Amino acid sequence: MPTEAPSATAEILLLEQDPEEVAVFRQATDTSRLNVVKDCANILRFLRRQGQHSGAPRPDLILLDLELSDPDGCEMLSDIKKDPGLKRIPVVVLAKSESYEHIFQAYDLHANAYICKPEDREELIKVLRATLHFWLALARLPRH
Amino acid sequence: MKRRPIEILLVDDSPADAWLIRRALEEGDTPKRITVIADGERVVDYLHRRGEFANAPRPDLILLDLNLPRVAGLDVLQRIKTDPALRTITVIVLTTSEASIDINRAYDLSANCYVVKPLELDDFTATIRGIENFWMRLASLPSLTPPAGSESSGERNKGASADGGLNPKRKPSVHLERTRLTRRRIRASLRGRFGVHARRGELWR
Numbered sequence: 448m449p450t451e452a453p454s455a456t457a458e459i460l461l462l463e464q465d466p467e468e469v470a471v472f473r474q475a476t477d478t479s480r481l482n483v484v485k486d487c488a489n490i491l492r493f494l495r496r497q498g499q500h501s502g503a504p505r506p507d508l509i510l511l512d513l514e515l516s517d518p519d520g521c522e523m524l525s526d527i528k529k530d531p532g533l534k535r536i537p538v539v540v541l542a543k544s545e546s547y548e549h550i551f552q553a554y555d556l557h558a559n560a561y562i563c564k565p566e567d568r569e570e571l572i573k574v575l576r577a578t579l580h581f582w583l584a585l586a587r588l589p590r591h
Numbered sequence: 592m593k594r595r596p597i598e599i600l601l602v603d604d605s606p607a608d609a610w611l612i613r614r615a616l617e618e619g620d621t622p623k624r625i626t627v628i629a630d631g632e633r634v635v636d637y638l639h640r641r642g643e644f645a646n647a648p649r650p651d652l653i654l655l656d657l658n659l660p661r662v663a664g665l666d667v668l669q670r671i672k673t674d675p676a677l678r679t680i681t682v683i684v685l686t687t688s689e690a691s692i693d694i695n696r697a698y699d700l701s702a703n704c705y706v707v708k709p710l711e712l713d714d715f716t717a718t719i720r721g722i723e724n725f726w727m728r729l730a731s732l733p734s735l736t737p738p739a740g741s742e743s744s745g746e747r748n749k750g751a752s753a754d755g756g757l758n759p760k761r762k763p764s765v766h767l768e769r770t771r772l773t774r775r776r777i778r779a780s781l782r783g784r785f786g787v788h789a790r791r792g793e794l795w796r
Contacts (some may be wrong), residue, residue: 535698553735581725
């Protein structure tokens with residue numbers, strides 16, 4: 448039995464400040480359903496459909512380009528994972544830091560996975576494709 | 592990058608599935624040690640190092656079936672993820688259930704991910720390979736990251752290679768919690784799962 452291919456229809460929410468990196472994500476995802484927000488406050492507004500995000504789709508997967516050394520980022524991750532209406536959406540953290548403290552903290556706040564983001568653009572595309580392959584083709588995502 | 596074999600706790604009460612998952616994991620080249628437990632209550636004892644499990648290693652990764660005797664898989668998941676000492680352990684739910692209610696509940700209880708066991712043998716191997724690729728190569732796990740101020744990674748590597756942990760050629764070791772998984776029992780269970788294939792001996796290549 449062929450597995451469902453939800454990748455074509457999956458809604459991805461990406462937190463990314465750097466426009467160049469957004470372009471890399473777009474290249475890796477091959478999907479038009481990539482919703483990009485630039486800061487932590489807007490992630491929560493998007494997820495809660497507040498203000499300009501009133502018509503926002505509910506994402507199937509959240510990708511956060513985020514350093515755990517950033518208190519706002521930690522608080523936002525914690526807010527998502529404490530909200531009974533949002534917590535089931537898988538959150539993958541992509542960060543430059545390889546430090547134990549940050550990796551531990553991400554999982555302690557119930558991030559679903561932590562990926563160290565490679566500096567090299569080609570490597571990053573590979574990592575993103577492999578990540579999306581796992582989450583969209585192999586894992587089963589929660590339904591709304 | 593990996594400094595010692597990955598400790599995997601495989602929780603599954605189906606001898607056929609446990610055998611298939613183990614075999615597929617052993618085929619992957621990430622050094623690993625696999626412990627198999629078939630009972631939810633014993634998993635809780637294992638994680639808390641109670642009784643006979645006083646010296647049990649802390650798992651880096653748990654593959655958790657939902658249908659377990661005594662303590663159900665979702666209860667095991669809840670106990671792990673609400674315990675501050677255990678909650679950073681990655682728990683991959685790996686089960687036959689495709690029911691939305693189970694998928695949603697598992698994510699609500701902070702499962703790291705939910706994977707459905709495929710019905711076909713080839714897909715089964717591919718699925719386990721996919722889990723290995725993502726969770727044992729791509730993702731960073733806290734228990735496999737040296738804390739700051741600890742020995743340098745070079746020192747750690749030296750220590751790990753002393754017990755052969757770094758040698759990728761080394762066969763992963765498997766600890767069966769009990770020896771009840773006899774060959775005959777596995778074969779009977781495989782026959783139940785795959786019908787004629789198991790009888791033809793295709794699974795015993």
